[in-house]
Amino acid sequence: MKKITLVYLSIFSFIFLSCEAQVKPNDILLKAEVKNYTLETVVSDIQIPWGMTWLPDGSMLVTEKSGILYHIKNGAKTEIKNMPKVYARGQGGLLDITLHPDYAKNGWIYITYAAEEGEGEGGNTKLIRAKLQDGGLTQIESLYKATPNSTKGQHFGSRIVFDNDGYLYFSIGERGNNKDNPQDIKRDCGKIYRLNDDGSIPKDNPFVGQIGVKEAIYTYGNRNPQGMAKHPETGEIWAHEHGPKGGDEINIIKKGVNYGWATVTYGINYDGTIMSTETERPGIEKPIYYWIPSIAPSGMTFVTSDKYPDWKGHLLVGSLVFQYLELVKLKGKEVIERQKIASDIGRVRNVMQGPDGFIYIAVEGKGILKIIPN
Template structure:
């Protein structure tokens, strides 16, 4: 009798929450203890966000606009390079140099038509902002060749504690060609010096027929990249196909397996790989099945959100919520829905004022204010 009651209780519990079948971690709803303040509205697809030292905000819009938001007023920045606005490509991420106050450098990734072949591919530049215009634009890296395919450009940018720049690029839909081949761009995490030169200790420097900017490889479509504020490690998340979104900790020269190992299926439910792990491939720290379509990620360090501090925030495009991924060191111990039914969430960052800001398609930039 007791066993029957336990089974009934378990079924009731599972029916109240969505469950990740492969990880067996329940996704719980949070009791709402916050409100939203609109910082900028009417932005169709906001992608990258970064705060300037004066507290104003730069936001990239995928179609090619770079917006400067100050006191809730939007000003379009001039002299932004033209972008290849196709599918998932366009104007993508934006970050400041760690010593921005001294040198003024801003780093941007976007889909560019420059280079060989029709279509476009992901490009990294840096520039300075003067009188609401980009100046001193410098080319740093351009993936090649171009392709007219519209998927998997990536892209996120982050600096580590040593001042190296990392940026992510998807495999452009060529999953049996690019991600496992270190002589080709795409499906990679790159590491550069801040001027675009290649660090001498990058893992493939000096090897024949390799892209020496590659730091790790075997990724599908990485749209989350963040520095762990405690360890300094670079964390990444990426879209799987139908299932198998992943969280990884980026390590030098490491293969993350796509597509030779995956927890996901093709969108027509056919098998991509029969293996979920093999020797020589790094297992994900965590994987979502079913897929949530993760986009944007941020570690919470602010005291304004005591229940979130020390954990990870990830946006969900598919289910239109913000997810709190609860951590114990590098172990994922829980999941919680934040800001449910808010819309397709493209990014999340913690501002210098300690508040969390989210970028939502069609709505713009919202500030989460705890009650």
């Protein structure tokens, strides 16, 4: 038994050493925090705040996973009425929210959540848009609903981002189905999708016209992307996704590209068994960075504000498992440094830069916090 164990550990070590040799940025050590800021509570007592966005008057809309949409103004929160029924199970529930880039003119708000309607028992991720009037949602329009439903509680995604051309991107995790979903473009889940703002499919989407495929798909082979952001200079959409045990990734989203899950990965199964011995394969996009061990990334934002000169031009990523915010410093598309921010704050579910230039953190069990630089 001891000999078998030693052989297994040797194979395990070889695979991980090979992974580290192939993508050098993973060798970057996490620097200790330099606490040159204070944290201010914007609103408290939100159990699992997931998505957040700002209205033109500076107030916030914050989603709570159980199904409540809060309007936050001057530290007080009120519940938005007429919310759709949410399938709250495991990681599923009320997820992301964002405004249309021309919200001031058209008033559209976009929301993703786990919904029950459709084929099969359980739920799957849905995208809607609606308008806000008299404290409630009106003119609710269904834009996309992933199928089939599943009673599994894993991997609903989901983030929403608009690009510079007005296309809407949103993510759906593979729903715990590694074998069938992520590598099959005839199936939903394990994908990042691109739509026009009205929910129609852009004519130049990569798989338009192919028989039987999901034409809304923009990329595939994604595991569970819970962070997406538009690069402030290039306009590219960046995303990170959860690996299994090890192998969380940062990717730049490219049209029609396969990101490898679950045939290529830097991680292993949660029980320690090997999922794949391949960390690269022709035709599969490599990440620009990966984490071992997993930090369980959730939420991400590029810092463009002059309020944080040492952070400007870099990424902030939340960690669920290690309960901190990570500053990922960049040189172009290369990760050159990592630094811990807000140590032991709690499970960071999201991070965003507000229109006032401050960084806001959504923390489970606490609510929304603002980072005030000293």
